[in-house]
Each structure stands twice: as structure tokens, then as C-alpha cells.
Amino acid sequence: ELVRCLGKILKRSEAVGDERDDILISEIFPLLKDDSAQLFIVKLINRYHREYRNLFRSLYFRNKKISDDDFAKLVSMASKYQIDRYQQERIRIDVMYRSPANKRIVDEYRNILLACNSKGEISNLDNARLTRLKTLSVRNKIPGALFYTLDEMLKKGRNLKNNEERDYIAATREILEGIFFREIEIESRIDRDDMLKLIKAKKKAMENRDHSFDQLMLDASKECDEKIRDGADAALLDGFSYVITYLDRFDSVSNLISQLAFMENVRINEEMLRGLLEHKAAFNNLHDDCFHELFIRDLFANAYLGGFGRRKVKALMEGLVAIEAHWATIENLHRRLNE
Secondary structure, rough: OOOHHHHHHHOOOHHHHHHHHHHHHHHHHHOOOOOOOOOOOOOOOOOHHHHHHHHHHHHHHHHHHOEEEEEEHHHHHHHOOOHHHHHHHHHHHHHHHHHHHHHHHHHHHHHHHHHHHHHEEEEEHHHEEEEEEEEHHOOOOOHHHHHHHHHHHOOOOOOEOOOOOOOHHHHHHHHHHHHHHHOOOOOOOOOOOHHHHHHHHHHHHHOOOOOOHHHHHHHHHHHHHHHHHOOOOOOOOHHHHHHHHHHHHHHHHHHHHHHHHHHOOOOOOOOHHHHHHHHHHHHHOOOOOOHHHHHHHHHHHOOOHHHHHHHHHHHHHHHHHHOOOOOOOOOHHHHOOOO
């Protein structure tokens, strides 16, 4: 019975991995139920494994990734000490997991899976959070093996997802849920790729007359307000404000170009053109030629676009390019569009 209890503690205690023998002894000694007992613990350490771990830890924590040169050093040491691949992977995973930022991501993933396992299903919200955590793990160079192991242990081959939703809505939910991870100290900033996914999701929702996207945005806005009202860090709003700014830009540009393309007698003033230049630069900052991809390419493929509207939009795009290259001015473009 004593050996069984000792085995449980040795297997589950964080003191073992943290190399805190003092804490480990304080956890084990009460099991003896004898204050006068003597406890002897013999600790065996594979010094080759420890040397490999120390090298990997120093290389990894230097810049959160392993370069080709660094990997060559690890391979050389593993070969020298005959450390098999399984042990190498186990050691690397252990080191990366102990990084506080990585540990929070993996632990949150495990906690969500445990809750879903208890319920017997993975809701769309839970699935969004799990997917976001996996996205963050890729950014943080956390090995996928950690998540595959958790999936196998807790899902046990079962499909716990309760229902499928459209890809662009699922992607939107995933990114928006990530905003709230900062409350549990998981860094989940919305980067350029995330922002582009949200914009394309909004565009797809508009094309499908799908109001789910707007509802998700509204729900996220309400949740931000409620959490800040209840004492959460006001910085929580920063990520959401970044999203709203870009989506407002999308609406402004989309409306303006649609009017120019499909409505006659539309008057565009110089202030609108200045705003359009600013919006174009912001979208192209997400990736090269993003503005054309979002607003022009599909428009020119539209069978309902007439010759007059096509010429107007073409003149607009040529004029914006000329202004950016300092070949023309806003005044020149304004006169051309209103001829």
C-alpha cells in the first residue's frame, strides 16, 4: 500500500520535474505516519540526458527556436551519448513545456478538452478556443506532439464536435475568442494573417447574406464591455478595436467602389480620395496587392459591371497608383473622375 501511494506521488508531483527534492520529501513523509521514521531517497540522474537537456534549454530559450546550426549541435551530442530519438523528443517537449508562456497554452488546451470530455461534446465555442490555442502553439514553436497526445487521451477516437459551421464563421469565432486569452496571460495578439482572415470572412458573409458574422462581432463587443465593466484590464479592448478599425475600412471602401461601379452621377470629393489612399495603404500592409484582391479582382469578373462603371473604377485605380508614385495629384484624379 505504501509503495502504491509513493508511486502515485512520484508520478503526479510537480516537484519531481521542478527538481525540488525538499518539496517532494514534504509530500512523501506524511505517508509514513511516523514522525520518528527515517526516510532515505536515492535519486538517479542520467548525466548524458541532463547535459542534452541543458544544451537544448540554453539554445531554445535564447530565441524560442532552434536554428539549423543549433540542431546540428544537438544531433552531434545525441550521437555521442547514444540518446535515442524517443528520449530526445521527450526531453525537448519537457523543456518547451516548462516555458511559462507555452505551459499556459498547453494547460488551457488540456482544461478545455477535459471540460468537453465531461460534457461529451465540443461546442462551436470550445472548438474555436482549441483551434486558436493550436494556432498560438505554432507561433510559439510548441511541438504538435503535445496536443496530439492530449487529443488521443481525452477524445479517445470520438468525434465530440456537436455540429459543423461554415469555415469562415469558424475562423472568425476562433480569432475573436483569442482576444480573451490575455485574461489568463496567454499572448494572443491578432496579427496580419488573422486580420486578413477576418476581412475575407466578412466579405464572404456579405456575399452569402449571412448575418452570423455580424452577430459574432456584436457578441464579442458585448463581452469586452462586460469584462472591462467587471474589472478586466482595459487593454482587452485594444485587440478588438484593431479589428473594428479594419472592418470599418472595408465597409467604407466597399461602399465607395460599389457606388462608383454601379451608380451614375456619383460625385467623389478630394477628401474621399485621401481616405481611399489611406485605406489602400492599410490593406496592402496586410500583404502585397491585398487592396486589389479584396475590392477589384472580383468586381471586374462581375457580369453585371457595365462599361461605364468599369472605366470609372479603372481610372480610379490608375489614379491612385499614379499618386502613390508621385506622378499625379489628388486634384488630378478628382478632375478625371468627375469629367
